[in-house]
Amino acid sequence: MIKDSPQQYGLISQLFHWVMALYMVKQTVGVLAGYVNEADNFVSHFLHGSHQPTGIIILALVAMRLVWISFQAGQRPPQLGKFGQLARFSHVLLYVLMLLVPISALLLIWGEGKALTIYGVILFDEGASTEWAATVGGFLHTPLSWTLCILMIGHILAGLFHHFVLKDTALIRMLGFKLGA
Ligand code: HEM
Numbered sequence: 012m013i014k015d016s017p018q019q020y021g022l023i024s025q026l027f028h029w030v031m032a033l034y035m036v037k038q039t040v041g042v043l044a045g046y047v048n049e050a051d052n053f054v055s056h057f058l059h060g061s062h063q064p065t066g067i068i069i070l071a072l073v074a075m076r077l078v079w080i081s082f083q084a085g086q087r088p089p090q091l092g093k094f095g096q097l098a099r100f101s102h103v104l105l106y107v108l109m110l111l112v113p114i115s116a117l118l119l120i121w122g123e124g125k126a127l128t129i130y131g132v133i134l135f136d137e138g139a140s141t142e143w144a145a146t147v148g149g150f151l152h153t154p155l156s157w158t159l160c161i162l163m164i165g166h167i168l169a170g171l172f173h174h175f176v177l178k179d180t181a182l183i184r185m186l187g188f189k190l191g192a
Pocket residue numbers: 038039042062063064065066067069109112113114116117119120127149152153156157159
């Protein structure tokens with residue numbers, strides 16, 4: 012099933028969710044690894060050296076995912092239980108932060124007048140610095156990133172709580188199959 016239905020997230024939504032979850036976890040582990048591992052090797056390059064491209068990929072994916080969601084309106088699984096409203100709010104917040112975190116970084120780099128090239132594609136060239144953009148971007152990027160990180164941990168725990176404690180279908184409809192016995 013490609014499209015969403017009230018019973019199940021469709022393949023496209025599942026693919027977006029799990030690919031982005033991987034990128035988000037990689038981004039977080041990469042930043043944390045930067046604190047403990049100063050080494051200059053393949054692992055540190057893969058985890059930390061790719062911070063900017065990974066962030067841009069996340070931004071592109073979230074934009075595409077929001078377009079996809081707009082086509083699925085009215086046929087998506089409803090939120091479960093008495094905490095449904097809270098779940099809906101936390102999902103909206105995840106989307107907002109997944110947009111604002113990379114956008115604030117773009118503001119910071121552009122505002123500092125630096126160039127940004129991702130996998131050979133020039134997103135913008137060196138130029139004059141723009142103080143307000145550097146200040147706003149620099150002020151927002153790190154705190155919003157850690158807020159996103161905390162929300163993400165809560166989200167993952169909630170998903171596992173639904174599956175293993177409440178034993179409802181929340182995880183199954185995003186995973187496509189039942190986890191564990
Ligand atoms: C969802 C995507 C992203 C996440 C979760 C994220 C996370 C973070 C975190 C946690 C920090 C703080 C690191 C520290 O305290 O040592 C940071 C710093 C930074 N990130 Fe990101 N980031 C993302 C996207 C991006 C993008 C797209 C770019 C650039 C194109 C970028 C550029 C930077 C820069 C330049 C810093 C240093 C900021 C400063 O010195 O104030 N990030 N990021």
